Amino acid sequence: MIDQDTDVPKAGALDEEAERELEGVPEHLREGGANGADAEPQDDALASLRGDLDAARQEVLYARAETQNVRRRMEKDVQDARNYAATGFARDVLSVSDNLARALDSLPADLREDERLKGFVAGIEATQRELEKVFAQNGITRIAAKGLPLDPNQHQAMLEIPTGDAEPGTIVQEMQAGYMIKDRLLRPAMVGVAKKPE
Known part of the structure; x- marks a missing residue:
């Protein structure tokens, strides 16, 4: 005989409890679990x-x-x-520097000593020095040329000069100074290059 006082859950109560436990489990996992065909x-x-x-x-x-x-x-x-940024402007100002250099080079030595022109010459030289200082502050440097071998990255050969005093390919004349702006070419130096005399 079965004691009726024992707590045996009824069939309906068991189903409700099982439903609560499976509430968050997807439908395809409720039956058969993760085993088998699923x-x-x-x-x-x-x-x-x-x-x-x-x-x-x-x-x-x-x-x-x-x-x-x-x-x-x-x-x-x-x-x-x-x-x-100043490349275009610097290239334009180089012609001013060239003209100042030409003006100084064209003055004969006796006129440089003339008392009436000394102030004028000193003014042009001071202007040229100031221009070179401004160039240096902005990373603009003159390219070395005379006495060096021709470098097509920095020099532009304008003519060949027959001479026995220098190795062929050496720069013996500079017609126009070349300049770099930082590590870029601003203007190539225009030069004359030595060649073997015929």
């Missing part, structure tokens, strides 16, 4: 999600790399703009 679709779905996650990670890495490249390129462009 395991394969779950593995496929998990593999697909992992593949999607890996692809998303790769895309994020590529996007980051591209962003860094764009930022570096922009920083370089900004730096170049700062360094070389």
Whole structure:
């Protein structure tokens, strides 16, 4: 005979409790669990999600790399703009420097000593020195030429001069000074190059 006082849950109560426990579990997992026929679709779905996650990670890495490249390129462009903004202006001012140098070179030595012209000559020389100082402050430097081998990156050969005093290919005459602005060519030096006498 069964004791009726023992707490045996009724069939309906058991179903309610089991339902509460399975409340958050998806329907396809409630029956049969992860074993059997349902395991394969779950593995496929998990593999697909992992593949999607890996692809998303790769895309994020590529996007980051591209962003860094764009930022570096922009920083370089900004730096170049700062360094070389005055290139056009500097090129125009070089002709002023050339004319000052020509004016000084054209003065004969006896006129330089003339008391009436001493102040005038001193003024032109001071102007030329000031111009060279401004060039130096802005990274504009004169290209060395005479006595050096011809460098096509900095010198432009205008003529060949037959001579036995210098090795062929050596610069023996400078017709116009060349200049660099920082590490870029502003204007090539126009030069005469030695060649073997015939």
